Structures are given as structure tokens and as C-alpha cells.
Amino acid sequence: MEDIEKKYLLLSLSKLSEWLDRSPADLLAYYTSHPSSYAFEKENGLCYLIFAIPRCNHELIILLVYDQEEIIADTSAYHAGMEAFLYDRKVYDCLTQKNDWLYLEYYTLCSYFLDVPYPPIDAVRVSVDGEAFLINNSYVTIAYRRQGIFTRMLSMLKSFVLRSREGQTDLYGAVSLDPDVPLYGPDADDKPYYYSYEKDEPVRMVNRSILEKEGFEVLRLEETKPDPDDDGTKLWFGLLHEREVILDSPQINPIN
DSSP states (O other): HHHHHHHHHHHHHHGGGGGSSHHHHHHHHHHHHOOGGEEEEEETTTTEEOOOESSOOOOOEEEEEEETTTEEEEEEEEEEHHHHHHOHHHHHHHHHHSOOHHHHHHHHHHHHHSSSSSSSSOOOOOOSSSSEEHHHHHHHHGGOSSSSHHHHHHHHHHHHHHOOEEEEEEEEEEEEEEOOOOOTTTTTOSSSOOOOOHHHHHHHHHHHHHHHHHTOOOEEEEEOOOOOSSSSGGGGEEEEEEEEEOOOOOOOOOOO
């Protein structure tokens, strides 16, 4: 592990320590012995750090983008192999009980892209190979937009999800087009977020355009009236299915 990688891993783990179930020191030791569980890149003066928090048969992936020591963009996602994604009870409970957005991402991905009954956990098993991810949140600081940062984060996330695969495989993903909510950096606000049709719907249309350019199919579950009381944040989803061919030797690091 290079010094700059260690610096940003420690910085990130310290910032997130209250949400982690292991200490930064313990996790740093884990990444030292499991180097495929993180990746670090620099581009255009920005530092991109992605790392996995291991869970039982799945993992939480966090990607942070730094300008010096300030987080200016972030993404987090849950990832599992398709067998665990569909049929492991602990994985199913995590993805469907964490929050409404993840539940509906899981529902739409299973119901519209996969030929499996819903909920799959209670159905006869169908063999589906590949990897799946559900994006939990994603944000780019306004002052840093139009620089391709989200596109690079998405590419880095997909490569990371496929890091233990080789040859041909299927990649499935889902993301909610809920309005952007900053967690870190200069745009972060301690005030609670409330949906506003007038303010947030144009943002969602921009998100839709970006996702479609990246190969996502955008799906709306139902139509609603433009009423401020309607929770429009849980309606639009981007769904991804790609056939990937990995030419390089895989970085073996089983999820456990």
C-alpha cells in the first residue's frame, strides 16, 4: 500500500467511523491484507478512492472523490453475486429493509430485468449468473459538475464490482433518480431534505439524460400529479444490464 493510498483510506475511514462497525485501524489492516478490496486513482488533480466494507455474502462499496482533503463527490452501493442477490436471506433483508429507495431498486431490477418471480427469496430458484449492484446515493458538488466526474465514478464502480470475475459475465445495476442530496463537501446542509416538484423534477430530468447516455434504461413505476405532497422521489429508476467480457486476470477477493 502506497503512502497516498494509506492517507486517503485513513482520512475516509475516520470521516465515516461513526457508521462503520469496525475501527479505522482494523479496516486499514483488512485492506492491507486484502488489496483488491480497495482501489485508488488520480485524474485531473482529483483523487478517487473506492473501497468495500465486507458483509455476509455481500458488501457495501463506498467511492469518494477528493480535491486535496475535501470530498467533492461520492457514491455508495450494495453489491452481491447474483446467487446471493436473489436467494440469500440476509442479503435480501438488507437490500429490502434498509430504506424505500433500495427496496424499490431491488424490486424493479428483479421484476423488469430478471426472469424470476418476486420476491425471489420465496420462489423456486432460477439460475442467474453475474454480479449486481444497487446505488444507495451519489452526488457531485455543483461547482465540479460538467467535468465527467459522475461518469468516471460509475465506470470505476462497475470495474470494482467485477473485480473477482473473469471471462464473460452479466452485470446488473439499479439507481433511483431521486434528487441529489449532498452528504459531504461545500454543498452539504444539516437541514432535512424535503421533496419539491418545482426544484427537484428538473434535476431528475438531467439525471435521466446522463444515465441513458451511460446505458441505463429509465423506468417510471407510476404516474403522479405534480403535487407537493406526492413523494416523487421514489418513482423513477435507472436499470442496467450489460454483458461484460473481462480480459485481465481477476483480482480474487471473495465477498464474505
